[in-house]
Amino acid sequence: xxxxxxxxxxxxxxxxxxxxxxxxxxxxxxxxxxxxxxxxxxxxxxxxxxxxxxxxxxxxxxxxxxxxxxxxxxxxxxxxxxxxxxxxxxxxxxxxxxxxxxxxxxxxxxxxxxxxxxxxxxxxxxx
Numbered sequence: 001x002x003x004x005x006x007x008x009x010x011x012x013x014x015x016x017x018x019x020x021x022x023x024x025x026x027x028x029x030x031x032x033x034x035x036x037x038x039x040x041x042x043x044x045x046x047x048x049x050x051x052x053x054x055x056x057x058x059x060x061x062x063x064x065x066x067x068x069x070x071x072x073x074x075x076x077x078x079x080x081x082x083x084x085x086x087x088x089x090x091x092x093x094x095x096x097x098x099x100x101x102x103x104x105x106x107x108x109x110x111x112x113x114x115x116x117x118x119x120x121x122x123x124x125x126x127x
Contacts, residue, residue: 024063067093
């Protein structure tokens with residue numbers, strides 16, 4: 001059969017689609033702007049050494065856990081292990097990702113926006 005994809009591809013997709021997906025549970029943090037919520041969350045975070053990362057890691061079955069919106073890395077590995085960036089993506093799915101949080105100047109922000117507009121869509125988006 002002449003295809004544009006490897007023989008294992010369709011069966012792997014079917015296997016992934018048939019994989020059970022647990023509905024994430026609600027975390028114990030309260031997402032409200034109130035003194036009561038702040039006190040509650042402070043107590044919870046103190047129990048985790050004031051580390052949000054440690055709290056998230058200890059609540060993998062909740063919707064705030066890293067990659068909770070995806071199939072588990074174990075399931076995705078069946079498909080993505082062939083991709084050269086799979087190890088990096090797997091680490092992000094397991095441990096979360098780090099994004100720069102330092103402020104940038106308005107000039108830098110506008111320059112970056114212009115750069116992205118000039119670049120346009122990724123070439124793969126044209127297919």
